[in-house]
Amino acid sequence: MSENQKRYVARSTAIAARALGDELMIMSAISSTLFTLNETAMAIWEAADGATSLEEIVSARICGRYDVVPEVAMKDAEEVVAELAGHGLLLVSPEPIAPAGSPVSKELA
Amino acid sequence: MTALGMEMNAKALKMGIPLSVQLDLTYRCNERCIHCYLDHSDHGEMNTAEIKDLLAQMADAGVFYLTISGGEILMRRDFFQILEYARAKTFCIKLKTNGVLIRAKEAERMRSLGVESVQISIYSHRPEVHDAITKMPGSLRQSIDAMRLLRSHGLHVIIANVLMSKNVLDQAGVRALALELGAQYTVDPTITPMMDGDRSILSLNVDEAALREVFRNESLVGNVEEFCAPPQGADEEALNALPCSAGHTACYVSPYGDVYPCVQFPLPSGNVRRTRFANIWRDSPQLNEVRSITLRDLPSCSKCTHGSSCTRCPGLAYMEGNMRGPSYQDCEKSYARTGIPSENFKAKKAASVTLIQIHGIPSAAPPQISAHSH
Numbered sequence: 001m002s003e004n005q006k007r008y009v010a011r012s013t014a015i016a017a018r019a020l021g022d023e024l025m026i027m028s029a030i031s032s033t034l035f036t037l038n039e040t041a042m043a044i045w046e047a048a049d050g051a052t053s054l055e056e057i058v059s060a061r062i063c064g065r066y067d068v069v070p071e072v073a074m075k076d077a078e079e080v081v082a083e084l085a086g087h088g089l090l091l092v093s094p095e096p097i098a099p100a101g102s103p104v105s106k107e108l109a
Numbered sequence: 110m111t112a113l114g115m116e117m118n119a120k121a122l123k124m125g126i127p128l129s130v131q132l133d134l135t136y137r138c139n140e141r142c143i144h145c146y147l148d149h150s151d152h153g154e155m156n157t158a159e160i161k162d163l164l165a166q167m168a169d170a171g172v173f174y175l176t177i178s179g180g181e182i183l184m185r186r187d188f189f190q191i192l193e194y195a196r197a198k199t200f201c202i203k204l205k206t207n208g209v210l211i212r213a214k215e216a217e218r219m220r221s222l223g224v225e226s227v228q229i230s231i232y233s234h235r236p237e238v239h240d241a242i243t244k245m246p247g248s249l250r251q252s253i254d255a256m257r258l259l260r261s262h263g264l265h266v267i268i269a270n271v272l273m274s275k276n277v278l279d280q281a282g283v284r285a286l287a288l289e290l291g292a293q294y295t296v297d298p299t300i301t302p303m304m305d306g307d308r309s310i311l312s313l314n315v316d317e318a319a320l321r322e323v324f325r326n327e328s329l330v331g332n333v334e335e336f337c338a339p340p341q342g343a344d345e346e347a348l349n350a351l352p353c354s355a356g357h358t359a360c361y362v363s364p365y366g367d368v369y370p371c372v373q374f375p376l377p378s379g380n381v382r383r384t385r386f387a388n389i390w391r392d393s394p395q396l397n398e399v400r401s402i403t404l405r406d407l408p409s410c411s412k413c414t415h416g417s418s419c420t421r422c423p424g425l426a427y428m429e430g431n432m433r434g435p436s437y438q439d440c441e442k443s444y445a446r447t448g449i450p451s452e453n454f455k456a457k458k459a460a461s462v463t464l465i466q467i468h469g470i471p472s473a474a475p476p477q478i479s480a481h482s483h
Contacts, residue, residue, distance in 0.1 A: 014223025016201035018173040021124060025117055025173055027201050029223040032265060034113050 009057070009081055009090050010050030010097040017045075028088045035089070040066065041080045048090060050097030054081060117173075121358045122351075126171040127390050129359040131372050134160070134191065135180040136364055140207050141244040142230075144273055144313050146303040147180065154364040157187040159382065161194045163362065166386040168198040175200035178372075180364070183210035189218055196222045204228065205269075208255030209248060216258040226293075227259050228267040232275075234282035242275060256290050266290065272298035272323065273313040284328070296329055299438065302428050304375050320445040337446045343416030348405040352423050356399035360390065370399050374424025376432070399423065399432070407433050413451050415443040 011017075016027040024037040024045060037045055043061040044054075054077060062073045084090040091097055110118070121128040135154055136147045155163065167175070175195055182188055183206060195202055204219070208229045211219075219227065229252055233239040239249035259266050268287045272280060280296060287294035298315050302308045315323070323329060330336040351357055355371035356378075362368050366381040368389050378396045379389030390396065402423070404411050410421055413435070420443075425436035440454040450458070 014196065014221065015199065016173065016223070016225070017199040018168070018171060020117060020120055020126065020128075020171065020173070023120075027225070029202075029225045029265075030263070032225055034111060034117070036113065036117065 006053040006055055006094065007081075008050055008052070008093050008096050009044070009048040009054050009085075010093075011045065011048050012089055012091060015089050026084075026089055030088045033087055035084070035087070037080075040076070044077055044080060045084075045090075050091070050093075054078070054092075118354070118358055121171070124171075125391070127167070127358060127360055128172065129174040129176070129354065130167055130172045131176040131178055131359075131361045132160075132163070132167075133178050133180060133362070133364050133372070134182050134185050134188065137184045138179060138181040138207075139184060139209055139245065140181070140248060143242055143244065143275075144271065144300050144310050146301055146310065148303075148305065149180070152365060154185075155366050155382070157190055159366070160187075160191050163366070163381050163386060164191075164195055164198050164200075166381070168200065170387040170390060173201055174203065176203045176205065178205035181210070182206050183215070189215075189222075192219070192222050192224075201225050205230075206255075207243070207248065208252040208259075209245070211255035211258060213258055216255070216262045216264065219259070220262040220264055224264060226265040226267055228269050229256055229292075230269045230271060231283050231286065232271060232273075233279040234286045235279060238276050238279055242273070253286070253290070256292055260291050266292040268292045268294050270294065270296045271300070272296060272315055272319075273300060274315050274319070275313065277315045277319045277323075280323075280329075296323070298323060301373055301425065306428065317441070317445060320441075324446050338418075339447055340415040340418050340443070340449060342414055343404055343411060347417035348411060349403050350417075351403060352421060355424060356396045360396070362386075368393070368396075370396060371424050373422060374399075374427055374432075376424075376427055402433060407435075409453060410435050413453070414449065415440075415447070415451050419443050419451075 012028070014029055016029070018025050022039055024042045025034060026037065027034045040062055043065070044057055047057040047061050055074070058073050058077045059070070062068060062077065063070050081090055081092060085092045118128060135151070136149055137151055138149050177192070177195070182204060185191070192202070202224050203226045204224055205228045231239065231249070231252060232242040233249070236249045240246050256266050268283060270280060270283045284294050298320060300311055300314045303310060324337060325333050327333050355374050360368055360370055361372040362381065367377060368379045368381060369375055370378065376395050376399065378393040381389065404416060410416060410419065413419065419439055421439045422436050423432050425438050426432055426434050429437060435451070435453040437453065437457055440451045440457070444450050444454050
């Protein structure tokens with residue numbers, strides 16, 4: 001995959017999240033909708049630092065840990081990311097996303 | 110609560126996780142509401158560092174829903190420092206305020222910090238009634254201005270309409286105001302005793318006839334026939350049921366660090382200045398006693414015809430002298446709903462106790478009805 005096809009994902013800053021056993025509860029203040037993430041979705045969530053591409057996350061955190069075909073893992077990951085991004089819980093960008101509060105993000109704001 | 114929310118609550122209960130905490134930052138307030146149950150003097154509030162440490166402990170313990178209340182929360186000069194820290198700890202943050210000190214800057218910061226909802230108490234759509242209850246001239250106008258600002262910043266605003274004899278006729282006006290502002294409306298005619306046990310403010314409650322009327326208002330309770338259905342007694346499932354979330358998945362922390370099962374259940378269970386929050390939650394004999402009580406353990410309520418449908422509040426029962434006893438306020442609610450008196454209600458009526466004036470509304474009613482007044 002070429003560099004310009006990469007997607008970077010970052011957790012939104014104004015969200016609520018808490019682990020409850022083997023699940024993660026997350027809620028966006030915008031929609032007040034509660035979600036739970038299972039173990040694999042949690043792995044994507046935790047790795048969504050804005051600097052690591054989704055492709056790298058799936059490769060390292062999903063394919064590296066679970067017995068899953070890479071294409072299937074990527075498709076599932078894209079669905080999770082699309083749903084969370086749709087509710088403002090994740091940011092998705094073709095470029096790395098600077099952490100909130102950093103000089104770059106302040107400039108963008 | 111959504112099905113998923115209920116599922117998570119059940120999971121937290123099974124795991125012994127304090128999913129919800131109300132933290133009062135201060136009892137100081139710029140209003141002097143006639144029905145308020147608090148002592149507004151500062152007897153040694155936790156400082157910023159203590160509160161941040163507590164928030165970190167609560168996050169580690171698994172607290173997800175954090176209600177920040179008071180007193181008036183914006184009387185704390187460090188309020189936004191605390192809010193920022195709570196955001197960094199990824200709580201689902203709900204605020205309770207009178208809104209008087211909220212301007213555009215405050216509304217914008219609340220929005221940017223991802224506050225889930227802001228609840229503001231409104232007693233009437235008429236200034237002469239609202240301001241007489243808050244004892245603060247101009248307070249209705251300021252609260253409405255705050256709600257407009259919060260809404261314009263996209264925040265979810267909830268109007269809490271506490272009903273008393275002085276404002277019960279204005280309930281429809283407040284609902285119309287909520288509609289106009291795009292705010293959620295909740296109503297609660299439960300006036301609770303003061304935290305020091307003083308019950309004099311209970312005389313402000315709506316009378317029996319007004320309460321019956323509230324319970325038969327379809328726009329408030331939904332299906333009236335269902336809401337006011339005759340009681341069915343308590344079956345095996347009901348006898349094993351837990352009374353409410355207090356001490357099970359929820360608790361309350363005062364500005365002084367005292368932990369209680371609920372803001373309406375003033376059973377001292379520990380203090381976070383002396384003991385870590387998680388240790389209090391897990392080991393407090395008081396909280397463990399509260400957790401051990403099911404309907405089956407309540408000598409009179411387990412045999413009561415309203416057993417399974419009563420909204421008995423263990424905190425109110427505790428304030429009446431026995432956490433395993435009935436809560437007369439809830440006996441009155443059951444009577445107002447169904448017209449069928451409980452044995453406790455009949456006994457108290459016969460004894461002509463002063464509690465005769467107490468009225469309330471079930472906390473397990475449809476979504477428009479909130480659990481507690483404030």
